[in-house]
Amino acid sequence: MKRVTMDDVAREVGVSRMTVSYAFRDAPGVSAETKMRIIDAAKRLGYRRDVIASLLASNRTNTVGLSLLDLSFEINAEILYGLRDAAKRDGRRVFISAGEMERRDEPERLEDLLDVRADAVVLAGSLLPDAALLKYADRVPLVVVTRRVQGVDSIAVDDHKGACLAVEHLVELGHRRIAHISSPAWYPYTARRDGYVDAMKAAGLSPRVLEAEFGQTPGAAAAALLLDSAEPPTAIFCQDQAALGVRDLCASRGLHVPHDLSIVGFDDTHAASLPGIDLTSVTQQARLMGELAAHRIERKLRNPALPTEQTLLEPSLIVRGSVVAPNN
């Protein structure tokens, strides 16, 4: 089954191939009638424009690449929708390359996107070191989302401030032994930990940080360590996934959340809002980040000399039922 080309359509209609080409791009210079006949013949012949050939010839893709650190992350969808809607207005499509966090396959994503000649690339989450990102930004217009990177365009919620909100909320209710389960030290997401530490110090309290890999199980393990220690915390602040793990552990020990332990999460995932989970948490603004990324790209592409910019969005604390005043 051979491919139907523009030549076939042109022959059928009795015009030159170029006329067909023009017609399909609705470029000016084709009479309405010829255009009709062309569209018609194309349909009849089952012609479809060869995007690949068109890309090669025009030497531009009008495509922005979206790299997803892990396809299972809840935040992806809103980022995509925000990005795609805004990008569409600028006449650009979004090409997705999705990875799996545990595999550390980010470089593959980037290469994928460079392969298809994306005009620009958006990183929805990244565990690469800053230096690596700077290098990539050198090869292609890059916007990092959910993480702040010095020297690279980035859009993220102000994690530092979000952590402060969480701690202050707990302190106000009377908590003094507030622990934090953070991502491992080598992770490039450090602002939350810093915010926690700063807020604790500001309140005259001594910070207590435990590191754990991303996810529920490591979160539960960390919580176990904390609760088994000499002075167990009355509250824990950590990412939502870890928070679910903390709840797991409490459940398995017969501890009641929030009366035996208060928890504040970060990310305001879907699960946090479920009755029965009801986790107080700090919000992300995924859709907005996607939109802003598209706008940033549009500006960068118009003016490549533009200096990089790090946008921080305002976090807010969604108060639910996982926090009460300490009982000791």
Added chain:
Amino acid sequence: MKRVTMDDVAREVGVSRMTVSYAFRDAPGVSAETKMRIIDAAKRLGYRRDVIASLLASNRTNTVGLSLLDLSFEINAEILYGLRDAAKRDGRRVFISAGEMERRDEPERLEDLLDVRADAVVLAGSLLPDAALLKYADRVPLVVVTRRVQGVDSIAVDDHKGACLAVEHLVELGHRRIAHISSPAWYPYTARRDGYVDAMKAAGLSPRVLEAEFGQTPGAAAAALLLDSAEPPTAIFCQDQAALGVRDLCASRGLHVPHDLSIVGFDDTHAASLPGIDLTSVTQQARLMGELAAHRIERKLRNPALPTEQTLLEPSLIVRGSVVAPNN
């Protein structure tokens, strides 16, 4: 910044472009030494193969397209990973096109994938009518996943049997007024409802089906109707998302799950397993479905004349804490 082409590399090394081309495909017929020099020069010049041009010239993509009905569906990731791993073994890459269910943008996904000349297309979820799928299957080798479609290759968990498992579980515990919240009648996912109805009849009970759109809120609304009726059910069977809505409603009315109402879900989503949610549910087998889809594709591509096949996977019921014997 001009693109570095094969010609540049060839000139640098002092060979013809074809030799470079061969070298990069590690095709036979290039001495190890020249190959080394070519790779080396390429790196020095910053050459990268132009995938687009390569696709155009070779006229084949070795790409399988994956259409995601909605990027936010939890099941996507495992399907992708299963598919990608298996496809990679066959030398194929996976190209993702993700939609948003409420927008009914599936056709766009399909066109996207046809545009990039995917060798085959996998549909991870679809709301298109069977007839539409048959038409697409005519244009490109198609495998539908999570849904059974007569006349189209498809791989899904046996929804009918899964529904039976759920009902039987409830009946065994003594429930007699078991209601089902199903997807709207026009949705092409009907096996669950059928299974429910059949199982109820087999148990000598009268089925009671309420339709609701996908999601928590519609699920809660449906539950409200059921609970307000003359003979409220003692148990509800529905998809996990809806089940979460049912829980919502119970919570808001001060009803206790499972003592006031038992719930069995379908899909075994992550949320179902959380302590505090603890929802008994019927499993999907996402990763396996992805793998099987890849294998199916491989076979189809080798032998296009192969008849279509509908694979049904065995469901199983994960018993958790959302079901007890009825108290009236």
Added chain:
DNA sequence: TTGTATGCGTTATCAT
């Protein structure tokens, strides 16, 4: 409004 010539960067075919 429509047509002609040329190029996009690679692979395929057939030589050498």
Added chain:
DNA sequence: ATGATAACGCATACAA
């Protein structure tokens, strides 16, 4: 083992 030349299907001048 390597090279010359023609596709691949379309877009971009520029000419008519």
